[in-house]
Amino acid sequence: MTTETRTFPPRPLHAVKAVYARQAGCPSSFALAVADFEPWGEGVEFKTADTSTVPGWSAAEVAELHEAFGAGVREELAALDPGTAVAVAVVVRSIKVHEVDTHPRAFRQAGRQAVRNALVEAYGPPPTPWPRLS
DSSP states (O other), X not given: OOOOOEEEOSSOEEEEEEEEEEOSSSSOEEEEEEEEEEEOSSEEEEEEOTTOOOTTSOHHHHHHHHHHHXXXXXXXXXXXXXXXXXXXXXXXXXXXXXXXXXXXXXXXXXXXXXXXXXXXXXXXXXXXXXOOOO
C-alpha cells in the first residue's frame, strides 16, 4: 500500500475564521482572526492585509498580535502528519480584540485553531475514533 503525500492547502481557502475565547474567570483570553490560506511555494509565508488593524491599538501592539498568530500557525503546521507537505501563504485579513482580555498568547492559540479549521475545510473532519452507536 502506497501512501500519497498531500499538499496543504490543496486549493485556496478564504475567510477561515478562528476564535480563541476563555472567559471563565481571571485571567481571561480573547482573540478572533480571519485568514486566507493560499497555495504557495514550499514552506510557510505569512502576510497581513492592510485591513488587519485595530482602532485604538498602536501599530506595535497589533504587530505583536500578528506575530503571535503567525507563531501559532507555524507550530500547528509543524505538527502535521509527515505525509503532508506544507506550501502555504497565510494572509491575515482581519482581527478583533477585547480591550482587556486580548494578549499575544490568545492570538498564538487562534493561529493554531485557524490551521485546524483550514484542515477541516480542506479535507473534512477527522475520523471519529469511537464506533458510532446507531
